[in-house]
Amino acid sequence: MSIQTLLMELVLMPLVAFVVGLFMVLMLRRIGAKLQRRVGPPVMQPLYDIVKLYGKKTQISHGWMHDIGIVMAVGGYVAAETLLPVPGMDGIADKGGLVTLVYVMMIPSLGLALGVGQCANPNGSIGIARALTAMLAYDVPFVIVVFGVAWYFGTTNLVDIIAIQQAGGVAGWGATAMPLLAIAGLFALQGMLGKQPFEIYIAPAEIATGPMVEMSGKYLGGLFVMQCFQLYTAGVLYVSLFLGGGENWLFFLLKVFAVVAIPMTVAFLFPRYKTEQMIRLMWKWPVMIGLLGLAFVMH
Amino acid sequence: MKEIDIPIEASVDRNRTNPLARVFDELVRFCRSRSMFMLHYCTGCGAIELPPAMTSRFDMERLGIQPMVTPRQADILLITGYVSIKTLKRVILTYEQMGSPKYVIGICSCTVNGGMYWQSYATAKQLDQYLPVDLYIAGCMPRPEAVLEGMRKLMDRIRSGEADGWKDYYRRYDWYLGNQQHLFGDDWQTPADVIGEASHYDLAGPGTEGEHTRLLQQCQKPLEPQQTFFQIGGSLEVKGESHE
Numbered sequence: 001m002s003i004q005t006l007l008m009e010l011v012l013m014p015l016v017a018f019v020v021g022l023f024m025v026l027m028l029r030r031i032g033a034k035l036q037r038r039v040g041p042p043v044m045q046p047l048y049d050i051v052k053l054y055g056k057k058t059q060i061s062h063g064w065m066h067d068i069g070i071v072m073a074v075g076g077y078v079a080a081e082t083l084l085p086v087p088g089m090d091g092i093a094d095k096g097g098l099v100t101l102v103y104v105m106m107i108p109s110l111g112l113a114l115g116v117g118q119c120a121n122p123n124g125s126i127g128i129a130r131a132l133t134a135m136l137a138y139d140v141p142f143v144i145v146v147f148g149v150a151w152y153f154g155t156t157n158l159v160d161i162i163a164i165q166q167a168g169g170v171a172g173w174g175a176t177a178m179p180l181l182a183i184a185g186l187f188a189l190q191g192m193l194g195k196q197p198f199e200i201y202i203a204p205a206e207i208a209t210g211p212m213v214e215m216s217g218k219y220l221g222g223l224f225v226m227q228c229f230q231l232y233t234a235g236v237l238y239v240s241l242f243l244g245g246g247e248n249w250l251f252f253l254l255k256v257f258a259v260v261a262i263p264m265t266v267a268f269l270f271p272r273y274k275t276e277q278m279i280r281l282m283w284k285w286p287v288m289i290g291l292l293g294l295a296f297v298m299h
Numbered sequence: 300m301k302e303i304d305i306p307i308e309a310s311v312d313r314n315r316t317n318p319l320a321r322v323f324d325e326l327v328r329f330c331r332s333r334s335m336f337m338l339h340y341c342t343g344c345g346a347i348e349l350p351p352a353m354t355s356r357f358d359m360e361r362l363g364i365q366p367m368v369t370p371r372q373a374d375i376l377l378i379t380g381y382v383s384i385k386t387l388k389r390v391i392l393t394y395e396q397m398g399s400p401k402y403v404i405g406i407c408s409c410t411v412n413g414g415m416y417w418q419s420y421a422t423a424k425q426l427d428q429y430l431p432v433d434l435y436i437a438g439c440m441p442r443p444e445a446v447l448e449g450m451r452k453l454m455d456r457i458r459s460g461e462a463d464g465w466k467d468y469y470r471r472y473d474w475y476l477g478n479q480q481h482l483f484g485d486d487w488q489t490p491a492d493v494i495g496e497a498s499h500y501d502l503a504g505p506g507t508e509g510e511h512t513r514l515l516q517q518c519q520k521p522l523e524p525q526q527t528f529f530q531i532g533g534s535l536e537v538k539g540e541s542h543e
């Protein structure tokens with residue numbers, strides 16, 4: 001691959017991710033509206049919100065760490081996008097691999113923790129403490145799932161994993177071969193996206209949106225952008241691991257949107273768990289299902 | 300307090316060299332009007348008409364209006380009904396924490412002229428003496444249709460650039476502060492440095508400073524680190540300091 005194509009892919013992949021992510025946010029809000037029998041926001045609403053937030057006159061910074069935290073939160077996901085192969089573009093996916101990706105996906109939470117720490121708002125600190133606890137909770141099943149998939153396909157290279165699945169057709173998909181791991185993965189996905197019942201760190205009515213409590217203007221805008229990336233990353237990763245990646249863009253997007261729709265639909269049907277309940281649930285059921293799946297895979 | 304008329308000069312437009320500046324301004328104004336985050340802070344009985352306006356029946360979200368929980372994130376401050384003097388202090392504190400451009404909507408007759416609490420000793424009668432109100436929605440209480448109609452009006456005014464109450468607060472701060480002092484006493488102060496903000500936004504005018512801001516500066520106490528106490532097993536311990 002020539003250096004020009006590589007550079008172009010590195011620019012294009014996050015851009016595509018952002019645009020797809022905007023539509024995912026729209027889908028999230030539309031699903032909520034449909035379940036509550038409302039009309040829901042107009043198509044461009046996520047974009048309006050972001051442009052408005054960046055166009056605010058007052059931009060309150062709480063110091064250097066606050067600025068850098070937001071950059072880390074968005075930048076971590078931008079880096080993750082270049083490691084996620086999409087149809088026609090591999091970026092640096094075959095050099096990075098699954099382990100790097102899992103590592104990079106933790107950076108946003110840590111960046112947010114740094115940034116929010118400087119805001120010195122007790123609600124923010126509680127929110128971050130909960131966010132990191134939640135990460136601890138969902139990362140255990142997540143790592144089991146990633147390990148199982150890598151073991152089954154014999155590689156941690158996402159490009160190879162997708163190629164193997166596509167060679168076998170639907171029967172070769174990870175979800176067909178490892179249904180238990182796929183189910184555990186869904187739990188981890190729900191926790192990763194921070195949707196109800198695992199919405200412990202946003203909790204608007206309880207700790208006033210936790211990490212976002214002191215964010216205004218472009219800082220909140222940055223977090224809105226981060227949300228787009230987050231939905232996209234989680235969806236594409238699941239599709240790459242279990243649903244055979246994308247043969248072409250049409251099927252790829254269909255699969256990704258279908259996967260992301262699951263946690264969103266579930267979210268609007270549940271209230272919120274407490275932190276300890278979330279950990280107990282996460283370390284019990286998905287871990288048990290995941291370990292069982294792992295046993296089948298390694299057998 | 301008598302209302303004094305202060306001439307308001309049009310803000311001098313900075314010399315903008317970018318040919319796309321106008322297009323850009325238009326876009327930002329459009330997005331501002333289509334995406335309004337309103338603060339969940341309900342003062343009086345008029346608030347009861349907001350849940351129906353937000354939920355399935357009238358669905359504010361289709362206009363891009365969303366509730367937000369902290370003043371930092373919000374664009375609109377809804378004053379839904381009478382404000383008692385104690386509440387008004389909190390409302391002003393909240394307003395000053397919000398990021399510009401910010402808009403205030405007074406819902407209910409009580410915010411317009413005191414409504415049925417006209418004779419009460421404990422309520423502020425006219426909201427626009429203390430805060431720059433961009434829009435009033437009259438009624439006791441206005442129905443959700445009226446609330447939505449008002450929101451649409453505000454959208455139009457934001458889009459055309461008319462809704463600039465927040466600038467008025469900076470330009471005539473002395474007058475607003477005077478009314479606030481009249482109600483709360485001479486030692487009234489908020490953590491926000493409004494005069495500094497006014498000069499930051501180039502909005503400081505002849506009405507920004509005056510006798511009332513001088514009084515404020517005389518009475519101003521410096522902000523002190525706030526001490527938090529946790530009661531652990533009967534003994535009172537100082538656990539930490541948080542800085543404003």
Ligand code: SF4
Nearest residue numbers: 380381407408409439
């Ligand atoms: S106008 Fe009527 S409904 Fe509104 S706050 Fe006053 S008394 Fe309550």
